[in-house]
Amino acid sequence: MSRTDNPTDLDPRDWDELRAQGHRMLDDMFDNLSTLTERPLWQAPTPEQRARCRAPLPRAPGSLEDAHAQFMADVAPYGSGNRHPGFMGWVQGGGTAVGMLGEMLAAGLDANLGGRDHMPIEVERQVTAWMAELFGFPPDASGVFLTGTSLANFCAVLIARDRALGADVRHTGIHGDVRVVAYASKGVHACVVRAMDMSGLGWDRLRLIETDADNRISLPALEAAIAADRAAGRKPFLIVGTAGSVDVGAIDDLDGLAEIAAREACVFHVDGALGALAMTSPDVAPRLKGIERADSLALDFHKLGQVPYDAGFLLVRDAAAHKRTFTYSDAAYLRHAERGLAGGEWWPCDYGPDLSRGFRALKVWFSLKTYGLDAIGAVIGKACELAQDLKRRVEASEELELLAPVALNIVCFAYKGADNAAIVADLHEQGRVAPSTTTLNGRVAIRAAIVNHRTGPEDIAALVDGVLALGRAQTGRG
Numbered sequence: 001m002s003r004t005d006n007p008t009d010l011d012p013r014d015w016d017e018l019r020a021q022g023h024r025m026l027d028d029m030f031d032n033l034s035t036l037t038e039r040p041l042w043q044a045p046t047p048e049q050r051a052r053c054r055a056p057l058p059r060a061p062g063s064l065e066d067a068h069a070q071f072m073a074d075v076a077p078y079g080s081g082n083r084h085p086g087f088m089g090w091v092q093g094g095g096t097a098v099g100m101l102g103e104m105l106a107a108g109l110d111a112n113l114g115g116r117d118h119m120p121i122e123v124e125r126q127v128t129a130w131m132a133e134l135f136g137f138p139p140d141a142s143g144v145f146l147t148g149t150s151l152a153n154f155c156a157v158l159i160a161r162d163r164a165l166g167a168d169v170r171h172t173g174i175h176g177d178v179r180v181v182a183y184a185s186k187g188v189h190a191c192v193v194r195a196m197d198m199s200g201l202g203w204d205r206l207r208l209i210e211t212d213a214d215n216r217i218s219l220p221a222l223e224a225a226i227a228a229d230r231a232a233g234r235k236p237f238l239i240v241g242t243a244g245s246v247d248v249g250a251i252d253d254l255d256g257l258a259e260i261a262a263r264e265a266c267v268f269h270v271d272g273a274l275g276a277l278a279m280t281s282p283d284v285a286p287r288l289k290g291i292e293r294a295d296s297l298a299l300d301f302h303k304l305g306q307v308p309y310d311a312g313f314l315l316v317r318d319a320a321a322h323k324r325t326f327t328y329s330d331a332a333y334l335r336h337a338e339r340g341l342a343g344g345e346w347w348p349c350d351y352g353p354d355l356s357r358g359f360r361a362l363k364v365w366f367s368l369k370t371y372g373l374d375a376i377g378a379v380i381g382k383a384c385e386l387a388q389d390l391k392r393r394v395e396a397s398e399e400l401e402l403l404a405p406v407a408l409n410i411v412c413f414a415y416k417g418a419d420n421a422a423i424v425a426d427l428h429e430q431g432r433v434a435p436s437t438t439t440l441n442g443r444v445a446i447r448a449a450i451v452n453h454r455t456g457p458e459d460i461a462a463l464v465d466g467v468l469a470l471g472r473a474q475t476g477r478g
């Protein structure tokens with residue numbers, strides 16, 4: 001990119017030259033995306049590459065070509081591999097080219113969605129209205145994009161806290177003998193525990209309830225815990241249900257939880273990071289019954305929704321309660337005007353912790369308009385079928401053992417008598433498939449979370465073959 005001698009001139013002198021360079025960069029990324037399987041899923045960066053990324057602070061200009069060449073050589077081939085069809089680690093989406101283009105256009109607009117009167121905010125509200133419709137929330141439900149479900153769960157806990165303690169707690173902080181308690185299954189994601197801490201309530205105010213044979217929260221155990229807390233003079237205020245637990249993909253009985261929450265006058269929040277979007281899959285949606293009764297719902301478009309990172313979302317039934325928790329109208333420089341650019345009735349900064357915020361909604365908007373909700377549902381249905389396929393293969397093998405029921409898209413299993421953590425590390429270094437690990441009942445499990453839309457039967461076969469070969473090599477079997 002050629003520049004004028006004026007260092008403050010950050011736009012190019014010759015737009016056509018930059019346009020050509022941009023096309024080459026985009027072409028390289030399309031090539032990269034269309035040839036994913038020709039390269040290892042993951043490879044450790046070399047010490048030389050890491051060293052090149054520890055260069056001195058660049059004070060003088062360099063060329064865009066050089067920066068891009070370094071990106072292509074040192075960065076792009078050494079990503080975490082979640083786009084690759086063999087990736088089954090943790091719970092990560094695979095992204096799409098359409099999502100990438102949406103993200104690029106969002107950056108081109110450089111929109112700040114903190115507030116004010118502009119069309120990008122209407123796009124975010126459009127996605128919110130779609131989510132309200134999908135999940136059976138009222139049309140005036142509020143919603144806000146956040147980095148991920150960790151933040152969305154945190155915001156939900158704050159809203160519930162303020163409902164229990166009164167919005168005054170925002171002024172006074174939590175002090176004195178505040179006896180509120182929250183409940184979730186012991187399979188709840190760690191970020192809910194952290195949300196308790198970050199909200200000032202503390203981990204000790206979260207009860208982790210036993211689960212049943214299917215890893216769903218035990219409703220009798222929950223009711224007993226609530227009764228014991230009431231008898232001890234405590235005040236139950238929040239029940240968190242999980243739609244797709246991170247370890248094994250279990251879906252709590254959301255209808256049952258909604259019932260208990262209504263009876264106990266608790267806020268009912270659902271962590272749907274993993275499973276909420278399965279609402280788009282006719283096969284899975286019936287198992288989410290009760291989600292429409294939640295007071296708030298956290299979900300991730302960047303997991304099964306296949307939207308590139310990051311795209312977390314919080315949907316809240318009572319928009320007024322949502323706003324009460326986050327609005328701060330004392331700052332003169334943030335005053336809403338009656339008209340003009342500083343107008344607009346909907347300022348997302350009143351509904352979350354961020355002031356400046358990017359245009360995450362655009363990549364979601366493009367993805368939903370381009371692929372349609374039914375395609376997302378089909379991808380999720382396929383992921384669940386592949387998980388069942390893997391489960392059958394595990395059960396059919398003498399050497400493998402299934403370690404948890406398969407409710408959604410996650411299969412936890414082990415090679416009998418082997419060091420399964422070592423098997424997983426070996427698989428990562430081979431670069432063909434990448435499951436992760438978890439610990440279930442004290443045993444290390446190989447955990448395959450089928451999330452990526454590119455994953456197919458051949459990847460499931462490669463996983464099973466890879467585990468069998470490594471397990472046999474370790475144990476001297478076969």
Ligand SMILES: *Cc1c(COP(=O)(O)O)cnc(C)c1O
Pocket residue numbers: 091147148149150151189191242244245246271272273274300312
């Ligand atoms: C991934 C996940 C989270 C955390 O979401 P982030 O988007 O990573 O912040 C929370 N809960 C569940 C069930 C998850 O799977």
